[in-house]
Amino acid sequence: MRTRDRILEASRQLFNQEGLAGVTTHRIATELGLSQGNLHYHFRTRDAIVTTLFRRFESRLSGCIESHADADALDDLWLTLHLTYEVIDEYQFVYRDIAYLLAEHPALEPDIQALTGRQLVATRNQMQRLRSAGVLSMSEEDAEMLALQLVFSMTCWTTFKRMMPKRPKGHSDSALATYYTLTLLSPFVSEPSRPYLDYLRHKYVS
Template identity: 45%
Template sequence: MRLPPEGRTARASPDRYRTVSGSSNRFSMTALPQRCSASGCRPRRRSANWSNASTVCPRPPGLPDASASDRPVGAAETAASRKAGPRPGVPLKTRDRILEASLQLFNEGGLAVVSTNRIATEVAMSPGNLYYHFKNKERIVDSLVRRFELRAEPIAASLPTVRSVDDLWLSLHLMIEVIHAFRFVFRDADFLIREYPGARVRVRKFTGSALEATRLMCANLAACNVLEAAPEARDAIAFQIVFTAACGFMFSKLLPSGDIAAAADPGRAAYQILTLLTPYLDADSRHYILYLRSKYRT
């Protein structure tokens, strides 16, 4: 998907923008241009002409670099290799090929219906060869959930440091990208927590920590006078943010429109979260969020 015209500036390098596949014509997950507050809790006052925004918001503390977030992470990798990532031009290891293929199949077909034989066929190997690398399907699921954690936990951990609407939007955007990339985790949560005890513990732990981090983020934004809501309302907002990000895809599939492409679009969740937040933001932040929200409906 193409970057909005106002984002194509000399300062915008390819690594600063990312696009999530599967977007419909209505919602867009293309990263948007930002204006940032250099200091203080309140965002800098911006001009009314939002379309002229051209500067790019730096990542909040603790967020991973977008260009490195898609690298494969195998269960057998050491801490050093995880940090370095694969070198350009070096073929994926067999374990990583299996994990990449499994992730795609789980996302597209569903965790319950994809068998190890189907995965072996996808990577053009015998079932026996696949079992050499992963003893069973549960080991594959556990490895993918660990990969999800490695990408999502740094973003969730950064949420309590959010002090402006710029960082708020960017953190939510990145989290929705990761959840969409591993959407089988929450879409097939009922099957996952019933069949895979190890993955169940990890997913429940992450969900609880993400909810607590979002609550702290809302409290911090309220202390900075960016979010105007009482404590009880802030807790409800935090719950709805996590719920929409994690479960919005599954709910969208139940809508009577039957538009599978639109239901699979992570931009739908981003739009709904920004809409949820809009009434509770201070006037300056509200105008900026309305501008950002409109970019998800292009």
């Protein structure tokens, strides 16, 4: 792995484990056994590392958002949710430390807002397609609110999970998050689709 990529990978892991505020370039260099000069040759500032990692997160999450485009079945929704939570878990510092991130990097605020806006539009469109396909039985207003709840759950998951007093063992964070989020659909799933939703949900807790 190239030194630049090693720096990014170590930074991502440290930001996830210790938080953005607690990790300096000195800490990153020490973790990798690099001199400060070597690290700064590749990234002149810590801000450059954070911004580059955010761009990777943005690109990965954008791919998940684009996968909403033709989704009109529970399988499509399930896969999109699972892949989205895997990205969020891989870059958990982004949403978990969002207040600090935007305070220290205000130039990223329009980008994170645009990303969230695209996610809301894509999820809302997916709810409408599932409604049109007869998978969900709900009003248009309910579809709008469910889309908002789904995106709210995705963006707040990394903070919420740290406050849970007891978390089921033996399941990855992305699996638990997908299970909880799929449960939000339960009141609206049509009777023919309910057995399959239950099957998808219980794949994560069995």
